[in-house]
Amino acid sequence: MSTPSSPTLGIGMVGYAFMGRAHSQAWHNAGSFFDTPLAPRLAAVAGRNEAAAAETARRFGWASVETDWRRMLDRDDIDVIDICTPGDTHAEIAVAALQAGKHVLCEKPLANSVAEAESMVEAANIAQGQGIQSMVGFTYRRVPAIAYARRLVEEGRLGRIRHVRGHYLQDWLTDPASPLTWRLQKERAGSGALGDIGAHIVDLAQFVTGEQLVGVAARTETFVRERPVSGTSSVTSLGGAAAADAAVQLGAVTVDDAAIFLSQLTGGALAVFEATRFATGRKNAIRLEINGTRGSIAFDFEDMNVLHVYDADAPARDAGFTRVLVTEDTHPYVAAWWPPGHGLGYEHSFTHQAVDFLTALADGTPPRPSFADGLQVQRVLSAVEASAERSGSWTSIAGASAEAGVC
Amino acid sequence: MSTPSSPTLGIGMVGYAFMGRAHSQAWHNAGSFFDTPLAPRLAAVAGRNEAAAAETARRFGWASVETDWRRMLDRDDIDVIDICTPGDTHAEIAVAALQAGKHVLCEKPLANSVAEAESMVEAANIAQGQGIQSMVGFTYRRVPAIAYARRLVEEGRLGRIRHVRGHYLQDWLTDPASPLTWRLQKERAGSGALGDIGAHIVDLAQFVTGEQLVGVAARTETFVRERPVSGTSSVTSLGGAAAADAAVQLGAVTVDDAAIFLSQLTGGALAVFEATRFATGRKNAIRLEINGTRGSIAFDFEDMNVLHVYDADAPARDAGFTRVLVTEDTHPYVAAWWPPGHGLGYEHSFTHQAVDFLTALADGTPPRPSFADGLQVQRVLSAVEASAERSGSWTSIAGASAEAGVC
Amino acid sequence: MSTPSSPTLGIGMVGYAFMGRAHSQAWHNAGSFFDTPLAPRLAAVAGRNEAAAAETARRFGWASVETDWRRMLDRDDIDVIDICTPGDTHAEIAVAALQAGKHVLCEKPLANSVAEAESMVEAANIAQGQGIQSMVGFTYRRVPAIAYARRLVEEGRLGRIRHVRGHYLQDWLTDPASPLTWRLQKERAGSGALGDIGAHIVDLAQFVTGEQLVGVAARTETFVRERPVSGTSSVTSLGGAAAADAAVQLGAVTVDDAAIFLSQLTGGALAVFEATRFATGRKNAIRLEINGTRGSIAFDFEDMNVLHVYDADAPARDAGFTRVLVTEDTHPYVAAWWPPGHGLGYEHSFTHQAVDFLTALADGTPPRPSFADGLQVQRVLSAVEASAERSGSWTSIAGASAEAGVC
């Protein structure tokens, strides 16, 4: 938590749906479990639907409600703009906020296009010269098992990386009656599985290995091309429910249902990625396996408190994947929570993100993943789309280097 | 959460260590995620160490601090006494609170002896006549996978129960240098692994099956009989750290390190229980397997979002244990949280407990597990100790009946 | 295999059902994969049902058929009597064979009573003075993962043993229409789950730990007390199929369906055993978990090529159960078979048993597990029955010592 003398920091959050709830909870309890150098104050939540924003304010203790996020930029009691809206609005809000001297935490993907992302990086670079920080919300970096995996790689425990496998498997679109929500519309979401969940595994693969993707050969598919336009969305489900009426109107799905791509990393490793909402039976299977000359790691978010680690230096007789229950106080972030064996859940990573962000602001060090990190992921996504449009031709990714991508 | 017009309910919590943190977080976020008919207000935290209590108050938003829990009984703004202290204090606090007209939520085990537990039940019964409710904190009932298992049994999906296996396996005492904390002292803790963790599996087995244990044959062991008396305790570890100085003083461990017992249930099933702090490599392995004529369930808290379910009605060719990821909105408690595949953690069950307690208070229905349920578990623990003292002789449990034990 | 100059050894097998097939295959292929100092020759198979015995002979290459096992004792071309019949015949055949100067390999349990087993040990001791060897068929010792576990204990990798958990879980009697085969009749089988499968886990626990059980507190149960008397048995199923006719005759099941017992080992460890044919969904789950001060092992025969090993000397951050795929050429028995990752199956342990037996005969060293080892297991089973009859009272096991039980 903040110490008794911690200065406070006013947070203004834009958006109040799935991500808004997760961020609210994080600002709410970061100081309860961690010693943060700055005490977050839940100053305002902004949303066009005033009633819904007010409901979020009441549930999570936001002190005020704004129906126009621009109002928050004028408020002196707000130091941070926390962007939890769909990707088509990120660039406008983030750039304006940075120009108004507000620190920015922006949900992923950073933007819906490389051009937008570049404008955001430009604004971030200028702002940083004035001590204004920015960060993009690849929260899965803060799952303790992932942060532990990153440490193992840093310590050289995997040796030279040979293979990377990243999967993000969901199945909530398997039902053709699942409605046409904003996540299935290119103008709102930018892309489908690729940007929504593929972005995470690209970031994770680069973060844990400390390397970057140099190019891709990709294939995408939209299995169900029309879906019911009516239907309600939900704060706790990804897809919402279709309307029950018989004469349902269909609209075009304009994003990918699944994206698969081959890649190679700056260090020469082969890599395979798969992002899909059609992996029947897989609910939120973020899987990462990395094989190196000295060892391997394997992770699955459906068993998020575990990292499987293989040590190739062990005698063959005794070697095998060790199921490390990542709940010891020597594991990243864990000491603040519960005793060994008492696992964490999905939203804890958002608390870790809030804590890391607050710490970076207090230290004046640029937080990671930066907007530049987010832009680099955007370039990978863009290359995937370009490759898929050209029948999977190999498409290089601009600016890949072995140094970048690691915080 | 509470609705805008929900009446508030003042909570006074006694104790601020491991359980105090878990309860604080629960009162803190119950209304954020659930629609509770009463809005908890964190009125006061009591603790003899004022600084520590104040620190808890600051972190979790308790409005005031008391150094004597008796002061809370006089306060009109406090409606509920939440007891998070070691077992030797439960009876005194709970009885006084009930007599003062406060609802009581009491951590498990209900007490350190059957006699104390009986006095608490007596007080609870009198209080209930005046609309004052009481509940004992067997929170693992509120793990969604466990609540789902209970529903499967209720629906008859397991048929007639033949076998029950309950394990609670930890390993934090394996190191003989682990210090002699209050949990290893009979006068404070009542018993060792038996009461601390064995109580949970007895409750879970009875809760999920809807049956009771009729008798036990038991064996207990204290593997390490002396431990360093100095050492510090910790809010996030069970054992604390031993003092580093060489001339460490040793004291006697006066509780069991491990307890194993055979049993039989009211419906005739055979049952085996094992509670230990010496199961090297098992951190918080609360395991429950139940085999019935129509199916089976298996649970392990180290993978707490999963229930393995076997359906014996399926054709042999297609039968097997189904790994149900208990994160669907049709699973108990889950709809309030996140989309499928986004798992919950240890402390969520405390939130569920708070919600269920608030709901029961609003409805005026006696919450479960009741003090009587806690007493019944205490009788089982007492029978285990009696059997172990008589070389494992079969010891009947007073008052076991097939009807009780189910909420 | 046998080397070109290996002397041959004539085998005479009594019985041809489930165990007869497994033993036939073992004699058949031991020399194909291993370098055995003696070449087994499949001289004769004996069975009262001549057609069935002849069928076995034809399938597996037995050179001749006898309808009376006594005839084999007179044949000079037969050096080994391999007993694969139900337990009620073991003593008579084994004692006669040993007295006739034949080496004996006898299926488990050694006998149906302690008295019979004692007579067999007496005969074995006398025979051994004349260079005639005997062995009891606890084949699961020869599963590579189990033999590897034994080596880890011998190397001290588990330190001092604190807990032993042995389960043998099957479910083939869950259906009350499953017929009343010989395995359910006390006069043939001696006991039910206890002797048939419980014997294995007692032997495994003692073998792997190198310790013995000092006493037991037990409970047994016969859940289904009458079953159809008609019905056919099968060579590949344990239970056979019930007759389809409506007016089925019922007979009494005279053995236990399940047995559970607590124990303590010579070194002080607590132990729990469970043998049952009613664990719905568990098909052949032979499970052994051993927790020691320095590490733990866990095994499940349903995943027989794997041993889970915990090393408590590893830093807490990196510790966990390592899933060792026991298919390396440095694992016991494995080098003779296939490359790493190419698993073995159920019957391979019988081949290993044949190889070990042939090697011991060639070396003139008494093979293990000896008849004395079998007798000791019989004493445990007898103590279990005695305890169960006296409501679970603690029953000591004669002659337990820390030295015995290890081959």
Place this chain on the structure above:
Amino acid sequence: MSTPSSPTLGIGMVGYAFMGRAHSQAWHNAGSFFDTPLAPRLAAVAGRNEAAAAETARRFGWASVETDWRRMLDRDDIDVIDICTPGDTHAEIAVAALQAGKHVLCEKPLANSVAEAESMVEAANIAQGQGIQSMVGFTYRRVPAIAYARRLVEEGRLGRIRHVRGHYLQDWLTDPASPLTWRLQKERAGSGALGDIGAHIVDLAQFVTGEQLVGVAARTETFVRERPVSGTSSVTSLGGAAAADAAVQLGAVTVDDAAIFLSQLTGGALAVFEATRFATGRKNAIRLEINGTRGSIAFDFEDMNVLHVYDADAPARDAGFTRVLVTEDTHPYVAAWWPPGHGLGYEHSFTHQAVDFLTALADGTPPRPSFADGLQVQRVLSAVEASAERSGSWTSIAGASAEAGVC
């Protein structure tokens, strides 16, 4: 087994190393466990190294030895030529054998080039007109769990296929000191991981789905480009051991160490394949996951007796991957072996292959996978190589159709 009156069939096997041992065991025990309409007679084993061939003959009961496989074509007592040599010899032997009127069972990959494979198919087609049959040895089709998966797809239990993931992961080349065996030389092996193990997962994916790959985008890599030329090979390891002398001579590795490729199936599903000998910690991880609109299956050969099956028709509350232990007598091939829960091992699939081949010969029906099936796989491998050479450009596969590929 063969029935008493089964006609015999003379087998002549070419090669005696890893595959030779597996095939020998299969011919050896097919009749012991199965009722085969033809009784295989182990007539001759051929190998240039006479001593080694003779050793194989002695161990497995081959009646004679030939040092030139052509001699076997002249022998009337030989009806089947079983080809277990490296891929560069397959075409010559198979075509000659078929022309000589011998049935042929040929190990995979069918050949080292599409042209060779085409010549073999041509010969096979001509031979079939004369009642001479041929088959290629994709044995993993005969793992019971795979055959069961195929049945589920045939029954429509998976619905329309959306995703296929095929992995064949090994790690025996991770050590740069592992020697340059024939498997690493293009002129002998044709390709590296691609043809040796990638061929299997291509065949499995097509076999289980009943669909074919329509094209690929691929990337291959040789991580270690020079290896010690000396060193011994081994019958039970894939790589052998490097020579210990210091002044080791290095030679060029001329095949791929790993191959990854994207694909799409005739029914529209996206597919990803990965074949590697550098997946540290994975020993023989043949993994297949298939997601369809109605369900999914997942398989891993490291746990070969298990198939994980997801039924999307189940209510969300009760759905999950069911771990089917494929050891019931209603599972393919299993009834011939052991009771439920008694798993099979690697070599059992070769026995199943022998049985299926014998059955097809007796019935006069063309066995599957046919040489044409093998050619089709060869075309996929060829397309992978072509794509990899052109930086992953999409490469169509000639003749893919939804009807083919299913036996």
